[in-house]
Amino acid sequence: MANFNIDSKKARTYDAIVIGSGISGGWSAKELTEKGLKTLVLERGRDVQHIKDYPTTNMMPWEFPHREKLPKEVTDANPIASRCYNFKESSAHFFVKDNEHPYVQEKPFDWLRGYQVGGKSLLWARQTQRWSKYDFEGPARDKFAVEWPIGYDDIAPWYSHVEKFAGITGNKDGLDSLPDGEFLPPHELNCVEKYFKEQVSKQYKDRHFIIGRAAHITQPNQIHLDQGRAQCQNRTLCERGCPFGGYFSSNSSTIPWAMKTGNLTLRPHSVVHSIIYDDKKQKATGVKVIDATTNQMIEFYADIIFVNAAALNTNLILMNSTSSRFPNGLGNDSGVLGKYVAFHNYRATVSGEYEGFLDSTTDGRRPNGGYIPRFRNVYKQETDFLRGYAAGFGANRQTSNDRSGIGESLKDGLFQVKYGNWSVGSHMMGETIPKESNYVSLDKTQKDAWGIPLLNISVDYDDNDEKMIKDYVEQVSEMFTNAGFKNIRSNDGKRNPGNDIHEMGGARMGKDPKTSVLNKFNQLHACKNVFVTDGACMTSTSTQNPSLTYMALSARAVDFAVKEMKAKNL
Numbered sequence: 001m002a003n004f005n006i007d008s009k010k011a012r013t014y015d016a017i018v019i020g021s022g023i024s025g026g027w028s029a030k031e032l033t034e035k036g037l038k039t040l041v042l043e044r045g046r047d048v049q050h051i052k053d054y055p056t057t058n059m060m061p062w063e064f065p066h067r068e069k070l071p072k073e074v075t076d077a078n079p080i081a082s083r084c085y086n087f088k089e090s091s092a093h094f095f096v097k098d099n100e101h102p103y104v105q106e107k108p109f110d111w112l113r114g115y116q117v118g119g120k121s122l123l124w125a126r127q128t129q130r131w132s133k134y135d136f137e138g139p140a141r142d143k144f145a146v147e148w149p150i151g152y153d154d155i156a157p158w159y160s161h162v163e164k165f166a167g168i169t170g171n172k173d174g175l176d177s178l179p180d181g182e183f184l185p186p187h188e189l190n191c192v193e194k195y196f197k198e199q200v201s202k203q204y205k206d207r208h209f210i211i212g213r214a215a216h217i218t219q220p221n222q223i224h225l226d227q228g229r230a231q232c233q234n235r236t237l238c239e240r241g242c243p244f245g246g247y248f249s250s251n252s253s254t255i256p257w258a259m260k261t262g263n264l265t266l267r268p269h270s271v272v273h274s275i276i277y278d279d280k281k282q283k284a285t286g287v288k289v290i291d292a293t294t295n296q297m298i299e300f301y302a303d304i305i306f307v308n309a310a311a312l313n314t315n316l317i318l319m320n321s322t323s324s325r326f327p328n329g330l331g332n333d334s335g336v337l338g339k340y341v342a343f344h345n346y347r348a349t350v351s352g353e354y355e356g357f358l359d360s361t362t363d364g365r366r367p368n369g370g371y372i373p374r375f376r377n378v379y380k381q382e383t384d385f386l387r388g389y390a391a392g393f394g395a396n397r398q399t400s401n402d403r404s405g406i407g408e409s410l411k412d413g414l415f416q417v418k419y420g421n422w423s424v425g426s427h428m429m430g431e432t433i434p435k436e437s438n439y440v441s442l443d444k445t446q447k448d449a450w451g452i453p454l455l456n457i458s459v460d461y462d463d464n465d466e467k468m469i470k471d472y473v474e475q476v477s478e479m480f481t482n483a484g485f486k487n488i489r490s491n492d493g494k495r496n497p498g499n500d501i502h503e504m505g506g507a508r509m510g511k512d513p514k515t516s517v518l519n520k521f522n523q524l525h526a527c528k529n530v531f532v533t534d535g536a537c538m539t540s541t542s543t544q545n546p547s548l549t550y551m552a553l554s555a556r557a558v559d560f561a562v563k564e565m566k567a568k569n570l
Contacts, residue, residue, distance in 0.1 A: 136148045170186055184221075224245075311506060342435075342538070345428065350476040505536065
């Protein structure tokens with residue numbers, strides 16, 4: 001019987017384990033398998049295979065029973081998920097349902113999740129901007145929270161590495177506050193957006209308006225064709241899963257690539273309970289998993305473990321990984337695990353109209369919009385709030401038609417499109433400040449269906465956020481006025497934290513093990529063979545969409561981990 005146990009353990013032993021198959025987990029798996037490591041990827045949700053498991057991707061609007069609108073009973077049953085802009089009839093199957101995976105809201109928080117192979121990489125907005133040196137230097141300059149242990153020069157080569165593989169469209173804008181990358185041809189601004197760009201350039205020395213940078217293949221290179229991906233078709237049906245692989249997702253890119261190496265084992269329906277720590281070896285030796293279909297507890301073993309479960313679940317797993325060495329969670333000697341959680345503030349919008357270019361309109365679809373890079377507190381502290389905000393901007397022609405008729409007259413009226421003024425609009429993306437009072441913890445009494453403590457979330461806005469909202473509305477309204485836009489209106493949607501889907505922190509990187517969880521290579525200070533490269537690792541949030549940075553950090557950390565393993569330092 002002992003031999004059977006040895007054989008069983010051997011069958012469950014790998015060189016590396018990756019927890020999670022989303023954007024960062026997919027990249028960790030790709031890099032590990034390419035470097036020759038037999039790698040197990042654990043995904044708590046179901047399997048989703050590229051193309052095969054995109055059931056709505058080619059459906060026409062009239063093929064949906066409710067024309068993509070969800071019935072009231074569905075939205076009533078999912079008050080959190082239904083607040084997401086992407087939760088609709090064509091994509092709801094990629095979202096966690098509220099009643100199936102509960103959590104505790106000490107303060108209102110919209111935790112939007114996608115539990116399947118690929119995670120939220122099937123649902124993301126695909127905006128990809130590099131951080132600049134000023135973003136990494138922000139905490140050191142204003143002395144809030146802790147300093148980043150890395151700077152732009154450390155991660156720049158890794159940005160290039162992931163951009164070339166993922167396929168990023170953008171323009172070489174030459175901005176030191178938003179470094180250029182390895183770009184495919186950019187999408188085009190329309191005439192009003194070009195006009196706004198000219199006005200911003202004329203009137204502001206420190207402000208810019210550019211076409212967005214996005215993970216869409218506008219012109220495939222050989223590396224994209226080798227992945228089996230094709231040019232983006234501008235369908236703007238991305239949340240259904242793209243059968244062309246026109247945008248980057250784990251499903252269309254990194255996971256199939258890792259599978260081709262022959263070194264990947266993908267195990268869906270695997271709910272991670274905790275990471276196993278061996279007190280004698282003073283290292284992590286494996287992962288405890290509950291099979292979601294059988295409820296059986298299974299242990300898997302590896303020399304290297306990458307935790308990429310998405311920011312808050314990564315915190316949950318680390319906190320639930322207790323031992324005599326780590327009674328308060330794996331690697332939590334500093335006591336800051338679960339603390340200093342931050343997010344992006346999307347609450348405010350500004351809209352208006354433009355009465356020019358009435359001889360023009362747009363044609364077709366574009367899966368990307370315009371972008372105003374951060375211009376507040378970039379080089380020095382200059383406002384009464386810390387950090388800053390970026391903003392989106394887009395313009396489209398207003399249209400209407402006559403719907404008053406019946407039968408043939410109704411049909412004729414619907415075909416007669418009348419054009420009005422151009423609508424213009426902007427939304428903010430503000431940096432929130434990591435604070436000890438914004439935290440997640442394990443609930444002391446309530447557990448989920450697998451006996452794992454529920455996550456308690458206590459995250460809120462503060463006075464800094466309110467000041468930033470006020471400034472965004474004032475500044476963008478001024479920019480609209482100076483551009484000659486009319487009927488300018490602002491709105492504070494009061495959306496809950498979390499609705500931005502950019503939660504970060506809790507297991508932050510830092511220079512000092514006394515005030516951080518991870519070092520400059522995303523390695524646990526106190527457990528050297530465990531790495532965290534998803535949003536949980538972030539020391540601050542800056543204003544850029546974060547996924548590109550997770551990709552780069554993942555590739556960089558794998559490179560370090562494999563070298564350390566070969567040197568027998570892990």
